[in-house]
Amino acid sequence: MPGENLSRDEAHERAALLSVDGYEVALDLRSAVGESTEAVRTFRSVTTIRFRRTGDGDTTFADLVAPSVTSVTLNGRELDPAAVFDGARIALDGLADENVLVVDAQCAYSRTGEGMHRFVDPEDGEVYLYTQYEPADARRVYANFEQPDLKAPYRFEVTAPDAWTVWSNGAGERGADGVWRFAETAPISTYITCVVAGPYHYVTDTYRRGDVEIPLGAMCRKGLAKHFDADDVFLITKQGFDFFHDNFDYPYPFGKYDQAFVPEYNLGAMENPGMVTFTEEYIYRGKVTRAAYERRANTILHEMAHMWFGDLVTMVWWDDLWLKESFADFMGSFSLAEATRFTDSWVTFANNRKAWAYRADQLPSTHPVTADIRDLEDAKLNFDGITYAKGASVLKQLVAYAGRDAFLEGARRYFKRHAYGNTRLHDLLSVLEETSGRDMKAWSKSWLQTSGVNVLAPEVTYDAEGRITELAVLQEGAELRPHRIAVGLYRLTEGALVRYARVETDVAGPRTVVAELAGSEQPDLILVNDDDLTYCKVRFDERSLDTLREHLGSVTDPLARALCWSALWNLTRDGLMPARDFVAAVLAFAGRETDIGVLQMLHAWARTAVTHYAAPAWRAEGGRRLAEGGLRELRLAEPGSEHQLTWARFLAATASSDADLRLLEGLLAGTARIDGLDVDQELRWALLSPLAEYGRADETRIDEELARDDTASGKRHQVRLLAARPSAAVKAQAWAQVVESDTLSNALVGAVIGGFAQPSQRELTAPYAEKYFAAIERIWSERSIQIGMDVVRGLFPAYQDRPETLAATDAWLVEHADAAPALRRLVLESRDDLARALRAQECDALED
Numbered sequence: 035m036p037g038e039n040l041s042r043d044e045a046h047e048r049a050a051l052l053s054v055d056g057y058e059v060a061l062d063l064r065s066a067v068g069e070s071t072e073a074v075r076t077f078r079s080v081t082t083i084r085f086r087r088t089g090d091g092d093t094t095f096a097d098l099v100a101p102s103v104t105s106v107t108l109n110g111r112e113l114d115p116a117a118v119f120d121g122a123r124i125a126l127d128g129l130a131d132e133n134v135l136v137v138d139a140q141c142a143y144s145r146t147g148e149g150m151h152r153f154v155d156p157e158d159g160e161v162y163l164y165t166q167y168e169p170a171d172a173r174r175v176y177a178n179f180e181q182p183d184l185k186a187p188y189r190f191e192v193t194a195p196d197a198w199t200v201w202s203n204g205a206g207e208r209g210a211d212g213v214w215r216f217a218e219t220a221p222i223s224t225y226i227t228c229v230v231a232g233p234y235h236y237v238t239d240t241y242r243r244g245d246v247e248i249p250l251g252a253m254c255r256k257g258l259a260k261h262f263d264a265d266d267v268f269l270i271t272k273q274g275f276d277f278f279h280d281n282f283d284y285p286y287p288f289g290k291y292d293q294a295f296v297p298e299y300n301l302g303a304m305e306n307p308g309m310v311t312f313t314e315e316y317i318y319r320g321k322v323t324r325a326a327y328e329r330r331a332n333t334i335l336h337e338m339a340h341m342w343f344g345d346l347v348t349m350v351w352w353d354d355l356w357l358k359e360s361f362a363d364f365m366g367s368f369s370l371a372e373a374t375r376f377t378d379s380w381v382t383f384a385n386n387r388k389a390w391a392y393r394a395d396q397l398p399s400t401h402p403v404t405a406d407i408r409d410l411e412d413a414k415l416n417f418d419g420i421t422y423a424k425g426a427s428v429l430k431q432l433v434a435y436a437g438r439d440a441f442l443e444g445a446r447r448y449f450k451r452h453a454y455g456n457t458r459l460h461d462l463l464s465v466l467e468e469t470s471g472r473d474m475k476a477w478s479k480s481w482l483q484t485s486g487v488n489v490l491a492p493e494v495t496y497d498a499e500g501r502i503t504e505l506a507v508l509q510e511g512a513e514l515r516p517h518r519i520a521v522g523l524y525r526l527t528e529g530a531l532v533r534y535a536r537v538e539t540d541v542a543g544p545r546t547v548v549a550e551l552a553g554s555e556q557p558d559l560i561l562v563n564d565d566d567l568t569y570c571k572v573r574f575d576e577r578s579l580d581t582l583r584e585h586l587g588s589v590t591d592p593l594a595r596a597l598c599w600s601a602l603w604n605l606t607r608d609g610l611m612p613a614r615d616f617v618a619a620v621l622a623f624a625g626r627e628t629d630i631g632v633l634q635m636l637h638a639w640a641r642t643a644v645t646h647y648a649a650p651a652w653r654a655e656g657g658r659r660l661a662e663g664g665l666r667e668l669r670l671a672e673p674g675s676e677h678q679l680t681w682a683r684f685l686a687a688t689a690s691s692d693a694d695l696r697l698l699e700g701l702l703a704g705t706a707r708i709d710g711l712d713v714d715q716e717l718r719w720a721l722l723s724p725l726a727e728y729g730r731a732d733e734t735r736i737d738e739e740l741a742r743d744d745t746a747s748g749k750r751h752q753v754r755l756l757a758a759r760p761s762a763a764v765k766a767q768a769w770a771q772v773v774e775s776d777t778l779s780n781a782l783v784g785a786v787i788g789g790f791a792q793p794s795q796r797e798l799t800a801p802y803a804e805k806y807f808a809a810i811e812r813i814w815s816e817r818s819i820q821i822g823m824d825v826v827r828g829l830f831p832a833y834q835d836r837p838e839t840l841a842a843t844d845a846w847l848v849e850h851a852d853a854a855p856a857l858r859r860l861v862l863e864s865r866d867d868l869a870r871a872l873r874a875q876e877c878d879a880l881e882d
Contacts, residue, residue, distance in 0.1 A: 038099055038122045040170060041409045042351055045181040049350075051089040052129075052179070054186035056218075058082040059176045062193040063200075063231055066143065066152055067161050074101050076140040077150065081177040083135045093127040096135060097173035097180040099149075104138040124177060137177035146818045147300035147780040149174030150229070155297070157257045157745045162232035164296040164311055166304060169352060169413045172224040183350045183456040185221040192216075192229060200231040203308040205249075205290050219307070220287060221454045223348050228306035230294045235259035239268045241275050246285055248275065251292040257745060258295070258317045267293060270331045270374060274338045277373035278365075281442050284449045287346055293334070297746055298781040300820055303333050305340030305362070312337075319747060320716035323676040325631035328376045335374075336366035342449055350456045352413035356403045356482070357457060359417070360425025361445075363387065367426070378592060382631045383430075384566040385596040387423040389635070392487055392571060392604060394419030397866050399859045400485040403428060404459055411856035414819045420485075427569035428481045434518040434567040435477065436470035444469040477516070484513040490541065491573035492521070492560040500556040506547045507539075507562055517541040521548055522564030522594065523557035531559055531581070531589045538567075558585075561594060571608075572601040583615075587623030596632050603639050606647060609873040612881045613647035616640070617656055621663040630676050637684045645793045646835065646867075647874035651882060661688040665697075673710020682711055686720045690794065695730055698722075715743050719751040726755040727792050733759075750785045757789030765790065765798060772825060773809050776817060783821060787828035796833045803831035803839055807846045814857045826857065830864035835871050843868065 062078040083096065099122050103115040109130055118125045124137065143152035143163075148171045153162045165172075170180045190202045192214045200206065203226075204217035219227075234253040241248040250271060252264045271293070275286060288307035299313035316330040343365070344358030367387070370379035394400065399415075403425045407413050433441045444466040452461060459482065463474040488511035495503045507521065523535040535557075537550045558581045563572050574582065582598055589595040602619060605611035620640040627633040644656035664685035671678035689695055698721045700706025701713055713721070722739055725731035733756060740752040757768040768790045772783055791799055806829055814822045831839055843865040847858065 039409050039411055040097070040180065042353070042407060045183070045351060048094055048179065049181065049183050051087065051091050051094055052085050052133075052184070053088050054179060054184050055084040055086060056186050057084075057176075057178065057188045058191075059188065059227075060191045060193075061175070061229065063150075063163060063198075064193060064195055066163055066231075067195050075143045075152070076101055077143065078138070079141045079176045080138045081136070083133075083137075083177065083179070085133050085135070085179070087129050087131050087133065092129040093125070094129065095126060096124040096137065096177050097122065097170070098124055098137060098139060098141075098177040099171075099174045100139045100141045102140045104140065105136075106138075107134075107136040109133055122173075135177070139177065141175055144174065145779045146821050147298055148818050148820055151296075151298060153297045153746075153779075155255055155257055155746060156749055160233050160256060162234065162255055162297060164230045164232075164294060164299075165228050166300065166311065167225045167227065168301075168304060168417075169225055170410050172227055175229070178224045180224050181351070182223040182225060182348050185223050185348065185454065185456065187221055188219045188227055190216045190227075190229065192231060194231050198232055199234060199236065200229065201251075201253075201292055201294070201309055202229050203227060203288070203306060205308075217289070222307060222345060226304075226306045226345055228304075228309040228311065230292075230296070230309060230311065234294065235262065237262070237264040237268075239264075241272050241291070243276065243279065246275075246279065248286055249290040251290065252295070253292070254295040254314055254317055255297060255746075258314060258319075261317050261319050262295075263317075266327070267330075267334065270334045271338070273373045274335045274369055277335075277369040278338060278342065281445075282342055282449060283446045284342060284346070284453075286341060287453070288341060298779055300780060303337045305337045305344055305358075307341055307345040310337045318716075320714035321676075321679055321712055323630045323634070323680060325382070325634055328370070328379065328382060328631065331374055331376055332366045332370050332379065332382075335369045336362045339365035339369070342445075346449060346454065347452045348456050350458050352407040352410075352416065353405055354458055355405070355407070355413070355416055356421050356425040357459070357462060359421045360403065360429055363422045363426035364429040378629065380566065381593045381596045381629055383426070384593060385600055385629075385632050385635050388427055388566075388569070389600060389603070390419035391423035391427055391569070392419075393607075395424055395485065395487045398862045402485050403482045408855075411819060411854060414823070415856050415859055424487075424569060430566075431481065431518060431568045432466075432477070435516075436466065436472050440466070440470035440472075480513065480515040484515075486512050488513075488515055488517070488570045489573055490517065490519070490562045490568075490570045492562050492575050492578070493545070494560060494575055496556055502551055502554045502556065504547060505551045505554075505560070506545050507541050509541060509544055509546070514543055517563075517568040517570065519562065519568050519570075520564040521551065522561040523551065523554055524559035524561060524589070524594070525555070526558050526581075526585060526588065529588060531585055533561075533564070533591065533594070536564060559589075559598075561597065563597065564594060566593060566597055571604045572597065573605075574601065583619065586619060587626040592629050592632070595627075596629065599632065599636060606639075606643055606874065607870060609870070609877040612878040613643040613649075613874060614652060614656060614878055614881055616643050617648075617659065621659060624663075625667045625670065630680060633677065633680055637680070637687070641687060646832070646871040647878060649875050649879035649882060650835075652878065657688060657690055661685060661690060661694050664688050665694065668708065668711075673708075674712070675710070678708075678711055679717070682708070682717065683720050686717075686724060689724045690728065695725060695728060698725060699730070715748075719743075719748075719755075722751075723755060723758065726758045726789075727760065727794060729760045731755070731759075746781075750781055753782050753785040754789040757786045758792055760792075760795055760798060762798060765795075765802070769802060769805070772829070773805075773813065776821070780821060780824070783824055784828070787824060790829065791831075791833055793833055799831070800834055802829070803834045803842060806831055807842060810857065810861070811850060811853055814854055819856075822857070823860065826860045827864065830861070830868075832864065832868060832871075835868060835875070837872065840865065840868055840872065 060080040103119045106113040173180045192200045200214040202216040206216035236253045239250040295314040303312040339362040343361040349357045367379045367383040370376045447465040467474045493506045522533045559578045606616040648656045668681040
């Protein structure tokens with residue numbers, strides 16, 4: 035990886051030297067099918083780049099990561115590939131004012147989801163290709179200048195097997211010579227160019243509105259066609275186009291709009307203009323909840339927002355990645371709430387997306403929303419909870435601060451002013467100052483250029499009659515910020531916790547008095563940041579906390595209830611509430627939760643509380659209580675409902691007793707039944723998982739399940755369950771598959787890692803803690819960034835949660851001070867999670 039890195043300074047120097055007029059890229063993908071005698075299967079890539087020298091100097095370099103280069107020609111002059119190509123860069127000298135570079139190379143098909151990914155469907159043997167580039171993997175497919183501020187138009191042509199269809203950013207068709215040729219794109223960055231090729235199942239539709247007509251397409255593997263609900267994908271797509279055309283006042287600028295759901299995808303989706311790619315996990319093979327459809331709809335709209343924020347107007351360098359990701363994350367929830375059936379999307383945002391942000395913002399690697407990105411390795415790691423969810427939260431605060439109309443008018447001016455160009459922070463701030471009249475520089479300094487999360491808590495006094503004499507909001511944090519918040523007062527009324535007073539106010543400094551609430555009747559609950567207007571952690575006064583312990587399920591408003599759950603979870607993570615108290619709250623009130631997305635998050639939090647934050651002596655009891663509660667709620671849930679399905683999956687995730695495991699075996703065999711519960715194939719794998727973990731499903735039994743579901747999804751489940759079995763030999767084999775070999779695809783690497791470490795197998799995997807620290811620097815140097823990240827994060831010995839593991843982590847960090855900064859960051863983050871778990875366990879142990 036180090037030889038493939040690119041620094042910000044190098045990119046800046048190259049942008050000052052040249053501008054690109056256009057690319058012509060010809061790919062021959064016929065080698066994707068059939069047998070190959072090559073050690074690494076390759077395809078031919080011929081690239082012609084026309085560029086001008088606009089600065090001083092006559093030397094530069096082009097980017098290309100490829101096994102071999104056949105020829106390099108600059109302005110008609112043949113260059114020796116052996117002399118100018120080092121495996122990642124092509125050195126260019128003797129530049130003229132106008133230049134033509136032609137590179138003929140053999141590029142490698144990918145098994146890691148980076149570059150030109152090749153997938154063979156185990157169900158029917160068909161081969162499928164797609165590209166994925168962000169931040170800098172287009173150079174694995176064609177020679178280029180791989181940085182976002184060197185935009186150019188592209189013409190792609192692709193030779194493919196006769197039975198295939200090929201798609202790219204522009205509209206295309208197959209010529210009489212069998213070559214697919216695509217319309218020239220508008221000026222775009224390298225990382226959002228795209229090619230998808232193979233025997234995909236393809237469905238079409240059209241978006242029409244006034245004079246606007248956009249051809250729509252949606253595709254997936256043939257094996258998933260029977261599960262593909264393209265009508266719903268198109269419905270959300272059309273609703274999104276309505277919303278963005280209404281609010282952006284800038285027509286969609288990239289012609290057609292294809293959406294491909296592809297296998298073994300590392301991300302949720304990627305905003306390639308005209309050719310958006312998604313993980314095929316968004317095609318549901320069995321029954322799922324409304325929350326799953328909401329996640330998919332949110333992703334569809336997030337990527338669509340990128341057509342304007344990111345594709346039309348692009349950041350100069352990855353420092354300002356937030357200029358596209360924060361906006362897309364915010365716009366995903368915003369448009370979802372206002373244009374689709376998912377009107378409660380802000381509840382999901384408060385409960386789910388912000389939890390991601392709060393965690394990231396408390397890690398030692400926290401950074402401002404506008405980050406300091408030195409190179410591509412830094413960039414890869416900054417697709418994180420701060421860039422996405424905190425940035426989106428900050429934008430939600432900005433809308434409250436500046437006003438919705440001013441915010442949207444600022445966006446409209448931003449698009450028109452910088453269309454097809456590149457921007458920095460000040461370009462956005464200037465238009466927002468114009469439209470809002472606010473001092474955006476001061477706001478930006480507080481919110482975008484500093485890190486960390488504030489804590490807001492109420493401080494309240496009462497008179498003899500129980501009325502509020504003063505209510506103040508206290509703010510803590512390294513950087514005290516201006517917050518526009520709502521403070522809500524709630525009281526118990528006929529068994530329900532309902533709001534009877536609400537005040538919006540500006541909070542600044544360590545203490546802000548909310549004068550409007552003086553004289554109000556004593557509340558049972560004070561909720562700071564009601565309606566979730568700002569980004570902060572919320573604390574409670576003692577009366578409010580006592581109320582929640584007894585009546586959290588009685589909060590009638592779904593968003594307020596989600597905010598209360600989030601606040602309790604933050605207290606648990608911070609070691610201020612015993613994990614067993616949080617578990618008790620979940621067991622007492624989760625059965626009454628109406629929002630299915632919140633319920634699923636509560637299940638995940640409860641499992642984390644027992645697995646990582648509970649005192650070791652109480653851990654088994656906590657697990658028993660969760661499984662007991664899961665079974666109780668499963669039997670109480672309405673037959674056939676999504677709540678029943680969710681509780682069934684929770685039981686499968688927590689089952690450990692003989693009785694529970696026998697029930698799961700019965701459900702799989704058909705000898706046990708729960709009214710209304712459809713045990714489809716995806717649920718079957720979930721029920722089989724704990725049986726593998728506890729040694730009740732051996733290799734033969736797991737292979738029998740694969741025979742029922744001999745698909746790509748089934749194969750991933752099988753590999754994960756095989757690695758989950760409680761055997762030293764199994765763990766040794768799984769470790770070798772991931773650490774000692776690089777033959778598995780990215781999806782199967784993830785499956786092995788997912789099965790390797792189980793919370794019930796702490797002793798079995800203990801010997802691998804030392805092996806982990808011995809291996810990770812080698813892994814980082816030998817593997818791609820994506821696989822390196824997966825291994826370093828996924829195999830960290832988190833279940834060896836004792837001081838000795840913390841000491842071993844610290845020792846590695848001291849001894850490897852010169853290791854790659856991105857690798858050190860990953861280890862530091864895992865170390866912080868471990869230290870947090872130990873602190874939380876100490877808090878919980880006080881209850882013993």
